[in-house]
Amino acid sequence: MPPKPTAKPLGNRTDRRADGSDYPLTGETLGLWRLVKGIGRGGMGEVYEAEYDYLHVLTLSYAADERPRLRRELHELSREEQARLASEMIGSPLPPDARFAVKVCSARAGTAGHRRFIQEAELAKRLGDHPYVVTVHAIHAGLDGSSTLPIDGGKHRDVPFMVMDLARREYDHNKLSIPQAVQVIRAIATALDHSHKHGVVHRDLKPENFLGSVDHPLLTDFGIAKEIDHTLGLTRTGQIIGTLDYMSPEQATDAKSVDLRSDIYSLGVVLYEFATGGQLPYVHLAEREACLAAIRSPSNSGKWPRDHAADFPRSLERIILKATAHRPEDRYQSMSELILDLDKFMRGEWISPFGRIRLRRYLLFLRERHPRVVYGIPVALGLVLAAWIAFNLPAWLDTKRREFDERLHRLQTTVEAIERRDPGQQQLPPEQRTSLARMQTELSSLASDRYRQHQQRLDELMSRLRRSRYLSVDLTSPRAAAHDQEQLRWAGRVGDSPDWTLSEQGLLILGNSVLTFEGYGQGLAYVYLSVLNADGLRLTITESSDQRHRTVLAVNGPESTLSLQQDEQPPQILWRGRSAQSRELAIGLEVSEQGIRAWLPQMHIPTRDPALRTGAPAQVVLNLPQGAVLRHLQIWPEGPE
Known part of the structure; x- marks a missing residue:
């Protein structure tokens, strides 16, 4: 393993003296390299700082008895001159100042430890073409393996080792600024993305395995890495390997079954540690099984970065929390996704919590830090719900209220159809008019406060009905006469057996008939009708609520009169003239607060005598004599231009 001078001691490493003198191979030569001093020790071997052994390279081709003399002669040369001669002999440059890290396997050949060491070396060499992965220059598998290195046939010929770039960590990971921490993690994430694309999961990500500088960090130690596509390997099912933190x-359940998302989790923990100045999300117990149980528990959400620093950037916190989600499917699904969010953070873009923090994890966070709020909110909501139910329960149990709601809904539907000028809906049907009258009576007799909203809604709908209600019937059309006769009966409040019949010319009146039409317009009403045999016809327009003011158009024999009567005063004749007996009589009459306008055969009569008060709906009464034929009738809430 490369040197880790600032690394925290691990449980499976022994203490070593600062001068490295307790490393047994110090001063020995392996292949081209002389081991200068020991710099690290791990579970599968020792790591030495090494340099080229030029004397060994230059004397290797000579007989053993000649080597001591040649070494003495070569020793007199400078190291630069030795390097030049060795480079010429090997055929490739061997610079004198080059330094390497040589990792020597401590396991015997053929054992699982030996095989794992060779696997690490091969994986590291395969991935070493990435700029953020420590480069492996050479691998020697030992006596049972193959090698192209010039290995001395002496006592170390069976020692497996690999040669790497010598790299040290040049920063203190506990003292990084947040931008520096993100920069290091992003670089390592690109190295891991490269590794994952080559089918390799690292499985042992921790600060000790991140070497180099902040500007150029390096990933190392693939000692327990796993190839994703290999179902057979050196890890047994159910085996737990890795660093607990x-x-x-x-x-923590089964190291054999992990995939690339496990590396995302571990890298998220390292990012947490770097960005919080050396803190970790979990405080693990000393007992290993208790630690593993805590890691496996989905209810153990750990501390959030803001617990260590209240001003911790929320966007970066969301990245960390997504990376360290308990379920793999809730994490980033690839290193490229994590890199994308890290780049957004570095550009100052907002990182949304949606899709990054699960609701359950947020609730666990609140429960641990604000238990009164978490438990108080449901209680408060329950009290609000109970109060709301208590307030509305009487209304729900009030059958009269539901009945009023249904009637008002039907009335609103009818009014909207009338406002749209739907030809099939000009008037309220008789049954709806009866229901409406009953409802008005009931509302006036019941408690006003209890049904105030219903009364207000009814008044509003009736006002809309008066503004928009109209009547337009054509009793000469064979296609529409039957329907229009029904509309006329509804509007004129005539029973089911009217004293008339349809004829080819129109509606033939069989006996004197009175049609009363109420509630048209607001301060203005316009009536148009055409009648055959109009002798005895009488058209009266008054206010619906006050019949003392009457505008009357009467036809008596050859003479027609238009009069206006106010209160109990005698009628005021506005116009008197002759009407043709044998022809169709077509008349129009508009009454309003502005005056009266009448359209009679071959004449137009305007007056300025007010006939309706402002906003007052009009009532129209039409007296039809026996033998008359009603052909057209229209009542509108506004008059012609």
Whole structure:
């Protein structure tokens, strides 16, 4: 393993003296390299700082008894001159100042440890073409393996080792600024993305395995890495390997079954540690099984970064929380997704919590930090719900209220159809008019406060009805006469057996008939009718609520009169003239607060005598004599231009 001078000691490492003198291979030569000093020790071997051994390279081709003399002669040369001669002999440059890290396997050949060491070396060499992965220059598998290195046939010929770039960590990961922490993690994430694309999961991400500088960090130690596509490997099913502080929940259950999302979790923990100045989301117990149980528990949400720093950037916190989600499917699904969010953060873009923090995790966070709020909110909501139910329960149990609601809904539907000028809906049907009258009576007799909203809604609908209600019937059309006769009967409040019949010319009146039409317009009404045999016809327009003011158009024999009567005063004759007996009589009459306008055969009569008060709906009464034929009748809430 490359040197880790600032790394925290691990449980499976022994203490070593600062001068490295307790490393047994110090001063020995392996292949081209002389081991200068020991710099690290791990579970599968020791790591030495090494340099080229030029004397060994230059004397290797000579007989053993000649080597000591040649070494003495070569020793007199400068190291630069030795390097030049060795480079010429090997055929490739061997610079004198080059330094390497040589990792020596401590396991015997053929054992699982030996095989894992060779696997690490091969994986690291395969991935070493990435700028953020430590480069492996050479691998020697030992006596049972193959090698192209010039290995001394002496006592170390069976020692497996690999040669890497010598890299040290040049920063203190506990003292990084947040931008520096993100920069390091982003670089390592690109290295891991490269690794994952080559089918390799690292499985042991931790600060000790991140070397180099802030500007150029390096990923190392693929000692327990796993190839994704290989179902057979060196890890047994159910085996737990890795470093507890950075281990994903699935790795704490079965290291063999992990995929690339486990590396995303571990890298998220390292980002947490770098960005919070050395803090970790979990405080693990000393006992290993208790630690593993805590990691596996979905209810153990750990501390959030803001628990260590109240002003911790929320966007970066959301990235960390998504990366370290308990369930793999809730994390980033690839390193490229994590890199994309890190780039957004570095550009100052907002990182949304939606899709990054699950509601359950947020509730656990609130429960641990604000239990009174978490438990108080449901109680408060329950009290509000109870109060709301208590307030509305009488209304729900009030059958009369539901009945009023249904009637008002039907009335609103009819009014809207009339406002749209729907030809099939000009008037309220008799049954709806009866229901409406009953409702008005009931509302006036019941408690006003209890049904105030219903009364207000009824008044509003009736006002809309008066503004928009109209009547337009054509009793000469064979196609529309039957329907229009029904509309006329409804509007004129005539029973089911009217004293008339349809004829080819129109509606033939069989006996003297009175049609009363109420509630048209607001301060203005216009009536148009055409009648055959109009002798005895009488058209009266008054206010619906006050019949003392009457505008009357009467036909008596050859003479027609238009009069206006106010209160109990004698009628005021506005016009008197002759009407043709044998022809159709077509007349129009408009009454309003502005005056009266009448359209009679071959004449137009305007007056300025007010006939209706402002806003007052009009009532129209039509007296039809026996033998008359009603052909057209229209009543509108506004007059012609």
